[in-house]
Amino acid sequence: MATILEARDLYRFFHADDEETLALRGVSLRVETGEMVAITGPSGSGKSTLLACLAGTDEPNGGEVRIGGERITRRPEPYRAAIRARNLGFLLQSDNLIEHLSVEENVLLPMRLAGKENKTRLNDLLRALGLIDRRRAYPEQLSGGEAARAGLAVALAAAPKILLADEPTGDLDEQNAWAVFELLQTLHRTLGLTSLIATHNLALAARCDRVVGLEHGVLRTRKVQAEASGTPEGEVS
Numbered sequence: 001m002a003t004i005l006e007a008r009d010l011y012r013f014f015h016a017d018d019e020e021t022l023a024l025r026g027v028s029l030r031v032e033t034g035e036m037v038a039i040t041g042p043s044g045s046g047k048s049t050l051l052a053c054l055a056g057t058d059e060p061n062g063g064e065v066r067i068g069g070e071r072i073t074r075r076p077e078p079y080r081a082a083i084r085a086r087n088l089g090f091l092l093q094s095d096n097l098i099e100h101l102s103v104e105e106n107v108l109l110p111m112r113l114a115g116k117e118n119k120t121r122l123n124d125l126l127r128a129l130g131l132i133d134r135r136r137a138y139p140e141q142l143s144g145g146e147a148a149r150a151g152l153a154v155a156l157a158a159a160p161k162i163l164l165a166d167e168p169t170g171d172l173d174e175q176n177a178w179a180v181f182e183l184l185q186t187l188h189r190t191l192g193l194t195s196l197i198a199t200h201n202l203a204l205a206a207r208c209d210r211v212v213g214l215e216h217g218v219l220r221t222r223k224v225q226a227e228a229s230g231t232p233e234g235e236v237s
Contacts (some may be wrong), residue, residue, distance in 0.1 A: 001032035011062035025217040036195045040206035043215035045199035056080035085114040089160035093167035096151030097139040104135040107157045114158035116129040145176035164199040
């Protein structure tokens, strides 16, 4: 398989008054086409910072990121935005939807921004995610599970090659978390996606192709053993 996403020696630090926080400490990561990779680690370990640097929405202080062989670090924002539009979809823990737009309008927006408006794809996505009857609903009218599925539709709207998901099940109860993750796995296979998922949920992480862990800004390979019950708790070694 070919490498579709690569980070080399990423460093990112933040200053607050006289204190310096080193969020990433020489992180290197290669993701192959079609992989589903989980990034685990406690809050504050650098997961969100890493995803932002990989997406080019944050600039690392050192190192570089390449998407499909193209370097996005230290490039003008319009250049990075064009690469994101062609390659990336984003799924966040919350705030995936614009409140004054309906589900359908939310999904159409990234399509239009990427120049990929496609009503057939819109209908196929909404149908696959069980939202075809909720297309006219607004975010405040959706349940937690429906909002998560609508956010996934937005992330996949422009047919991205890579999905970056930051704690996508963090706000959901156990039942909805498993339902959304299983749906994500199905779409990952059927659409040929490459996925990078930051999560606290070790049982979900264990279902990915590979698990890496961030500890104090350092990336380490992890072995995650989920409990047989399938609950969100697991063991890390």
